[in-house]
Amino acid sequence: MGTDATDSQGTGEEIEVSGIVQGVGFRPFVYRLAHRLGLGGEVRNAGDHVVIRISGPAAARDAFAAALAHEAPVLARVEQVTRCPAPVPDGAFRIVASGAGTVSVGVVPDVATCPACRAEIADPKARRFRYAFTNCTDCGPRFSIVTGLPYDRPATTMAGFPMCPACRAEYDDPADRRFHAQPIACPDCGPRLWLEGGDDAGADPIDRAAGLLRAGQILAVKGIGGFHIACDATNADAVALLRARKHRPTKPLAVMADLATAHALCLITPDEEAALAHPSAPILLLQLKRDAPLAPGIAPGQRHLGVMLPYTPLHHLLLAAAGRPLVMTSGNRSSEPQIFRDDEARERLAGIVDAFLMHDRPIARRLDDSVARHVAGRLRVMRRGRGLAPMPLTLPADFADAPPVLALGGELKSALCLTHGTRALLSHHLGDLDEPATGDAFETARADYAALFAHKPAVVAVDLHPDYRATRLGEDLAAAGGLPLERVQHHHAHMAAAMAEAGWRRADGPVVGIALDGLGLGEDGTVWGAEILVCDYRTSRRIARLSPIPLAGGDAASREPWRVLLAHLDRALGRAAVDRDPHLTARFAGKPLLTLRAMMDKGLNVPSASSAGRLFDAVAALLGLAPDRLSHEGEAAMALEAVAEGEAPPYPFGLHAETTPAEIDPTPLFKALMADLHAGRPRATAAAAFHTGLAEAFVAAAAQVAKAEGLTAVALSGGVFQNARLLDEMVRRLKARGLAPLVPAEVPANDGGLAFGQAVVAAARRMG
Template identity: 90%
Template sequence: MSKEVTGTEVAGEEIEVSGIVQGVGFRPFVYRLARRLDLRGDVRNAGDRVFIRIAGPSAARDAFAAALVHEAPVLARVEQVTRRPAQVPDDAFRIEESGAGSVSVGVVPDVATCPACRAEIAAPRARRFRYAFTNCTDCGPRFSIVTGLPYDRPATTMAGFPMCPACRAEYDDPADRRFHAQPIACPDCGPKLWLEGDDAAGADAIERAAALLRAGKILAVKGIGGFHIACDAINADAVALLRARKHRPTKPLAVMADLGTAHALCHITPEEEAALAHPSAPILLLPLKLGAPLAPGIAPGQLHLGVMAPYTPLHHLLVAAVGRPLVMTSGNRSSEPQIFRDDEARERLAGIVDAFLMHDRPIARRLDDSVARHVVGRLRVMRRGRGLAPMPLTLPADFADAPPVLALGGELKSALCLTHGGKALLSHHLGDLDEPATGDAFETALADYTALFVHKPAVVAVDLHPDYRATRFGEDLAATAGLPLERVQHHHAHMAAAMAEAGWRRADGPVVGIALDGLGLGEDGTAWGAEILVCDYRTSRRVARLSPIPLAGGDAASREPWRVLLAHLDRALGRSAVDGDPHLAALFAGKPLLTLRAMMDKGLNAPLASSAGRLFDAVAALLGLAPDRLSHEGETAMALEAAAEGEAPPYPFALHADGWPFEIDPTPLFKGLVADLHAARPRAAMAAAFHTGLAEVFTGAAAHVAAAEGLTAVALSGGVFQNARLLEDTVRRLEAHGLTPLVPSEVPANDGGLAFGQAVVAAARRIG
């Protein structure tokens, strides 16, 4: 925080506070502080800042200014306090109506239920006993109900619920924790809860819903940001039925549980417990305990479980009433966006769920749950959604003069990014744009963000790939608005995102980057995905790559791992050796090898790709860890990470460093794997040795590049780095080389962070 202080001896002054000051109880806090110090004046919101006028003795004003920083509400983020002399009305301190701000990136995410509200809904004599929509200035819905700025009740979906006299009295009382809490409500005036699809009478909606869940039924639950599909996480039949109805055969399911139950299911460190209890309440990937009381179909083949704590009063009441952990998975059909509107839920979830736990508070926008994992000493965000978005990110110091940018991200795990001044607003997870319904939701979200935050871009940034829906949309938008268009290579954007989050300034110069992911279009027109780059924000140069292999069938190779394995084995061992090896030949029994090899020979629908994601596919297929056809993205990488146990000497790779870019050749890797298969080496050791070998070869190559280029920092990004074993080993080895790793934490390493990287690249190019 920076602070400018002038006019400390005058009777009145205006104080401007910028940062996260919307929806966090900041004005009530200011009011109580001013009254405590016997200061006159007023406070009002304006966009992403608060303006305060105070009059009184200079010592009291100085104490007031200091307390704005040191005593601010827990959800606030005070970034700058500016003081200047001003005339102040000679009245008692008051809260003024909010004024309009030209631009704001200060809306707070939805906040998990605070301890005081949890205690209140559990107290039989409390006015809000068992009330599912209890909240205060420290908790409750925010971004999911906002329809406009400044953040006041008329600009939320609570506008249709006039306060009763009792709630109005609390709202107007400076001593009450609900003073100016915009979503304030109670059973007399607030949203109502009901159950559809169950004819039982005599019990409230929560108790009836809990009885259905205990009986093995599947429910749709309307919460914050959308619907969940819920069932008893201990009931194997219920979990199997949910998977069958939702057509989700193997992808792990998230579980909601109270803290005590979470400890019974998983090994939890103090840092992870703090993350579970954080106001953002993400789904947290935690190590499963052996013999944890869960249905085996929750996370098949995995050693980790996605766990989230109840984060609304409704969820607290439901989990307590059921008395068991609950599956809480996105309320959608497979691959479609999460549903957040009532009528759509009734239509699209019919046939999946047996009943609907509903309420009448509208949801302003879809927000999937955030997902995170504690790795290398930090909480690493894997999906940015409810509880985290739209908390702004601070750009490096020398981006303050950058023009406003709109960046549209990629095709998978899409998100968009708006920048203004020194802030970047990375949107919530929007989904995969190859699904038509998600593409429509993307365009809706873009209109929503640009209107809500009054954003007027000076430049549009897109991926190089011409067929991405986001790229085409950005091209059309830039042409229609007459705006310049910046095309940013996929892996350059990944590196830039890691650099910017780490505070790496433009003036700090280039870094080495290790990009490991599935596929992204390279500058040479081929598919990249396992590269070493030298880049600053404006430019990027590829200096090393994994040796490319042809993807027989194009996109089909990304869905069928055996196709990638065939290409790698043919390259490493030769076709005659593959065909003559009974073990290997069995892997391809019944497959059209002649056709695929002809395609690869002629380059027909067999594009070359250097991809770490496809390398994981091939190794998983060789070890018997991959199905013929994947059911979800990242399936093989998750299987390999789960299979790896203990420490193992690394499988070797070959380095062909006689030119630039030099090649990282996996031929020795596959020869070693095949030899160990014949020797019946344990699969866990082979999976561990693969991870170790991959970390060793890429850190060694990065160290070689850093020494040749005189660089000291290495950025790590791409979806493959969501693998904790690989990330930990890579960071450790880089530090042993004396290099500084730049690793994303608030920004997803996968394509969910792509738009942020595009935005800073475009901004740097425009600054000059």
């Protein structure tokens, strides 16, 4: 609509604004904007959008409409502005009570402390000087405190903290930055902080906690979405003690530091600095300086460090008082979900921590920190959690008429996804469902999301694997509700997630897909994990795969890389050559080779798998980079990526195009690797040549498929694409061949994005 909707002093117009416009200070922003431009009217929330009625000169109304998107609060996301003529009551612009409407998926994530609040807690003259729960409409807890909608204080965990007169005055003042800030609080009326354990009971809790950390003790710190376990990141003894108590021998630990300290620890690009300082405040994987002043046990064997800036007033105060970077790792026992309830923390973390820094604001739901990495020109989310969830994702426009879907994801890195038309709500990271406590948390989260967003699915989507807990839950929900159940193959879901995030429409047709991950059940009942597909949203065809090998001992092979190495070498070199090679004799010393080979000969507990993840395990084991038994998922692959250095010609792979599906054969790779081991080639160069060779083998095969099928886009997804070196190589090589790579960024490439892909596949199938 142009400026002719009314005359220069006309009756006015109604404007609807949709997007993320609730809980972000949008109405006070509109109020101030209208007063600045001399406009009359009103603004109100209306369920899934904001309705504005304005009167005044046409030019001022046009400027107002333009500013709604260009000047919106930092937390807002304006997706659409619709204008139409309408009568508007006379009088000064005002904010009116919220109206009824469809429940929105527009609850915003928890947001890092804004500059104004940081300045306030540092100002001795301010009312909130050193107050650990300071916030405003631009920052503070959101999703972690919401108990219902609409998003108002009674429907948050702040309901038990009545506002004092001073806070009430700020809350009611449209000109104040705390106007309708639901978590508003101050020392007189808000949550309080205390320390359990330690000495000097009369001192400030922050100062006492900092003193304990400087003395080498380990603390549990209650934050926004759960507890962290903290210690001095420069104290080798404290880090070693934390690892011993938590039974976490090698998995890297995240570090919290201010920006200046982060620069002292890591090489940080301008894009990475912007990501660190973003309101979502993720843990960002950054290149670690070789002389970084950190305890050596923080990230053993790694060249990257997970760093986050302090994102709550409590963190800012604690970090400043400690005067050093702090380990901030998830508050849990090894493999269990993060703890977020006080009594559970006292019980489960006893014996791990020496003291507890506590507060009395309840946490409504567990939210792990988000994790991201800047790769191939984009920030790419590896774990979607606090600061990102539940910000909705936008589906391509031709999903507007899709039925609502509930997708339940996979077994590891579980997350669920709910769709409303072109919006998809991908949940926060929930954990691995093979851990009983995580399984219980998953079912709680499913009910929580459904109630919070009033979601009533018309179809349920699950993985093909019949034994996944998420699959069984989906089957039960579909049966109980009389709903259709869509089973989506694991790697098809990965490709669909990459396509949908890239805005690939249903009408755009199929793409080539490269799926590289650990394991996923294939349509033929075998285990897949390194596939080239041709797929649209409804269907998928497997064209090629990595040559499969037997996983001796089944799941044991995923935990013990030497088993996978044996299978690859026996296939590539022959058993006799393996047994007489002195390098391999040492590598397999003490291992039950006769038993494993007998199992493989008889087909006993040796599922066949075409897994890229297991190939990484085997190469890492051959280069002496993997322990006999992994202590965490991806340990061997991370070590292989970390050691790779410099440029190296690619190791060769074979391609057997005559088979169905075609096979990408690693036999030449292992022969070349063995020759280099005998020649004494540095393993850093060998690791680099492996990455380059794997990238070239799959890109070359995908390019052949694209040419044969007349396709121009290649989707890349699966957990292996968390490897920055591999992803960079593959994106560069695809572009050099004139192919467009579709790579996830907001959606994790690992199984954390699986539910998103399942949801769009199920929706597309139901749309026909």
